[in-house]
Amino acid sequence: MDLSSSRRNFLKAVTALGAAGLPPADADAPPPASASAPAAGSGTALMHPAHHGAHRGAVPGEAEAFQCLTGPEAAFVEAAIGVLIPADELGPGAREAGVATFIDRQLAGAFGTAARTYRLGPWPEGTPEQGFQSRLTPREIYRAGIAESDAYCRTHYGRGFDALEALQREEVLKGLEAGSIALESVAAPLFFSLLLANTQEGFFADPMYGGNRDKAGWRLAGFPGVAAAYVDEIGKHNVPYRVEPVSIGDVQQGRAPVDAHGHALHTRLDKRS
Amino acid sequence: MTATRLKPVDVVTVGVGVSGTILGKELTDAGLQVVGLERGAPRDTHPDFDMPGIHDELKYSRRFELMQDLSRETLSFRNAPGETALPMRQLGSFLPGEGVGGAGVHWNGQTWRFLPWDFETRSRSIARYGKDALAADCTSQDWGVSYADLEAHYDRFEQVYGIGGRAGNLHGEIRPGGNPFEGPRSRDYPNPPMQDSYATALFAQASTALGYHSFPMPSANMTRGYTNPYGQTLGPCVYCGYCERFGCEMGAKASPQTAVLPALLASPRYQLRTRANVLRVNLDSQRKRAVSVSYVDARGREFEQPAEIVLLTSYVFGNVRHLLLAGIGRPYDPVANQGVVGRNYAYQCISGVTAFFEDKAFNPFMGAGALGQVVDEFNGDNFDHSGLGFVGGGFIACSSTGTRPIESHPVPPGTPRWGGAWKKAVAHYSGRSLGIVAHGAVQSYRTNYLDIDPTYRDACGLPLLRMTFDFHDNERRMSEYLTARAEAIARALAPSAVSAAARSGRYSIVPYQSTHNTGGAVMGADPATSAVNPYLQSWDVPNVFVVGASAFPQNAGYNPTGTVGALSYRVADAIRERYLQRPGPIAG
Structure with missing residues (x-):
């Protein structure tokens, strides 16, 4: 792989921080919107100065502190999501995009506590066609799945998952996905599929949930985020529509201009006006 | 708990979605006092679906x-009668709504009339292909109404919901650019496609080159500003691509909120009660008449609402469950193939x-929920099924409903599920x-039905509905046939991978397929094989009408909402013009 030196340094920095169980600091990306003053340069038509004061005195990084994951759990998640969506020449991966923060927030909230899940027993395992039947909440599945996967790694490799070589991490994740690694409290494929689904969610969800930092996932997929009115665009066939993505926060906090109905007025990245 | 008994009203609707709001509007207009009971919360275009939060x-x-x-x-679910049903703990295959507007809030807006054939599936299949056309355990049947009976009701719904499309059959005359297979229309759609x-343009080109008649999907996403017969003005769709699973910030998707409710709520004869969870329909001692419904409100208080007419207008599952819990109609017994409530549950394939x-x-x-091009050559009985081993079919379409990257990031076959590649x-x-x-489409079978679960209960302590359902060989063969035709259209575009x-x-x-659940309280001309008569009136308790896709005897190869709307207008007409004159069973 031919990486530029700055990219190589960036990956090194990420690896070092990730191994220590800290949230990654992405040297290449601007600070996340939630942690600092609004980014300059985007539209100013509907700026709300009142919002600026709300952020005065905010400590950079404060919003990324883990609410739910323990130190070792965070290290496991950081290591795993870096394999599921790696950083590469196309741009940041799940770690750099803040997906660990996203997963932590999700587990701390209604999703993590299965607030809208039917939770009464009994709990026979059922058939695959009958779907999710675990007695555990997603938060409990992570807690048990991480601890038991880590125990497996210590037995088979002599160290925890986050300390494994890249290829070994991949091997373990494949084993969990296929169920060839057996966990005690939860079916390994269930734990893995939850981790994979949440990783993709965090990479592609609105940045206000803690992931998709600097809209890395949206940039990768060419997704504009908050939509514009496309009524005059839909009929322009086979013409790429490439724009600077707009988040919900960009609109709420006045960083992105909108039309009378609240649809984004996108800044085009291609040659067309 | 002692229930507070409320002042009697003429009509109560259990559920305030597509059918509950139409019936509320039509019956308050006829001078009746109507109460709408909705288990969920109130919600409206503003502020609930405001930008930017709705995106x-x-x-x-x-x-x-x-x-x-x-x-x-x-509800609980199993594939076959011998298995133990387990609760659906997370949403997946289908997404019932909750709250005012029901699933009519988060739908895409694809609004169809069923084919004339669809209403006479059994008799026409046998007439064309012989007595063995349907599998021995297939319980698909005729509806007890014809397309012609419903035409005016379809038309009314299309006018109220502002459907955009292009007529393919106007008074029996086939028109270019529309669906040549549709039943005759009395007039064109109220809005352009x-x-x-x-x-969708590429799909239309490829389909036309293959000799098919591609036409624009009928859409409840407004193609221009539109004021409907209730005086409701809907804004034009801006193709933002957030329809399916979302509310529309523009008020441009026809829904109970945008097309009916404001006019209904303006009536002094209507009262909407939200967070009112109906527990049961109460019958008189003869069990021949519903006297009231009991519900629990947001604070846990129980109320009894007496009414002259009870309309079950919730989703398929709520309608069937209320019948079973109240003991209205005989529950279906799949072994004896007797009884009617819960019979002929079907779905979409x-x-x-x-x-x-x-x-x-x-x-x-970019897109809209009902932006699509469709070919109908392989729907219903629009093609010769001789030797194919199945009946029915479905439309083949390319839609630009608007995609978002968590749900939709298609990669070619053979791509790993994660990692750098x-x-x-x-x-x-x-x-x-x-x-x-x-x-x-999905046909109906003895082993596909709804009944009461013996084990699991809801938060009110009432037993869950139990679904027993699987696809049968008819559906698997049909799917193979339809998918091959869809693939041929795709390949005609010379893609690099398919x-x-x-x-x-x-x-x-588990995987999402469609929120097109049907049956369980099916309509028909024979009380031995239907829970409701051709006016969706209970055969057993004639002041109860059961309105919705629960009435479909089997499911057609189309989205259900257009037919749910048409049936709602049929019930409204039947109550207004016949039942009120002589309360009791509506004859023939």
Whole structure:
């Protein structure tokens, strides 16, 4: 792989921080919107100065502190999501995009506590066609799945998952996905599929949930985020529509201009006006 | 708990969605006092669906903000009668709504009339293909109404919901650019069709080259500003691509909120009660008449609402469960093939083809829920089924409903599910693929039915509904046939890769397929095989009408809402013009 030196340094920095169980600091990306003053340069038509004061005195990084994951759990998640969506020449991966923060927030909230899940027993395992039947909440599945996967790694490799070589991490994740690694409290494929689904969610969800930092996932997929009115665009066939993505926060906090109905007025990245 | 007995009213609707609001409006207009009971919360275009918050894929599409809260109530599921049903703990295969407007808030707006054949599935199949046309355990049947009976009701619904489309059959005259297979219309759609996207335009070209008649999908996403017969003005759709699973910030998607409710709420004869969870329909001592419904309100207080007419207007599952819990009609016994309530539960058999390209830009995030091009050559009995081993079919369509990256990041077959190669494929193929769907029908069978679960209960302590359902060989063969035709259209576009998967194996409640659940309180001319008569009136308790897709004896190869709307108007007419004159069973 031919990486530029700055990219190589960036990956090194990420690896070092990730191994220590800290949230990654992405040297290449601007600070996340939630942690600092609004980014300059985007539209100013509907700026709300009142919002600026709300952020005065905010400590950079404060919003990324883990609410739910323990130190070792965070290290496991950081290591795993870096394999599921790696950083590469196309741009940041799940770690750099803040997906660990996203997963932590999700587990701390209604999703993590299965607030809208039917939770009464009994709990026979059922058939695959009958779907999710675990007695555990997603938060409990992570807690048990991480601890038991880590125990497996210590037995088979002599160290925890986050300390494994890249290829070994991949091997373990494949084993969990296929169920060839057996966990005690939860079916390994269930734990893995939850981790994979949440990783993709965090990479592609609105940045206000803690992931998709600097809209890395949206940039990768060419997704504009908050939509514009496309009524005059839909009929322009086979013409790429490439724009600077707009988040919900960009609109709420006045960083992105909108039309009378609240649809984004996108800044085009291609040659067309 | 002692229930507070309320002042009697003429009509109570159990549920305030597509059918509950139409019936509320029509019957208050006829001078009746109507109470609408809705288990969920009030919600409206403003402020609930305001920008920018409504453009939140995680909240609405992944965490199902607008859908049923399963922690309070769900159903149980098994594939076959010998198995143990287990609760649907998370939403997956289908997404029932909760709250004012029901699933009519988060639908896409694809609004169909069923084919004339669909209403006479059994008799016409046997007439054309012989007495063995349907499998021995197939319980598909005629509806007890014809397309001609429903035409005026379809027309009324299309006018109220502002449907945009192009007529293919006007007074029996086939018109270019429309669906040549549709039943005759008394007039054209009230609005023009939607604009085409690049994907739908390519599909139309390829289909036409193959000799099919491609036509624009009938759409409840407004193609221009529109004022309906209730005086409701709906804004024009801006193709933002957030329809399915979302509310519309523009008020441009026809829904109970945008098309009916403001006019209904203006009536002094209507009262909407939200967070009112109906527990049961109460019958008189003879069990021949419903006297009231009992419900629990937001504070846990129980009320009894007496009414002259009880309209079950909730989703399929709520309608059937209320009948079973109240003991209205005989529950279906699949062994004896007797009884009617819960009988003929059916669904949709959908399969998909994705075509990948190297040099095209589809901008798939643009679109509207019902923006599509469709071919109907393989729906219903529009083609010769001789020797095919199945009856029925489905439409084949390319839709630009608007995609978002968590749910939709198609990659070519053989791509790993994660890792660097997956990421590269996502980056390369985002915006370079189009999907074609085969929207197949599902026939009814003895072993597909709804009854009461013996084990699991809801938050009110009431037993859950139990679903027993699987696809049968008829559906698997149909899906193979339809998917092959869809794939041929995709291949005609010379893509670099194609993925195609016919529906095979057992039905799973996990992956999303469609919120097109049908049957369980089916209509018909014979009380031995139907729970409600051709006016959706209970055969057993004639002041109860059961309105919705629960009345479909089997499901057609179309989305159900157009027919749900038409049936709602049929019930409104029957009550207003016949039942009120002489309360009791409506004859013939």
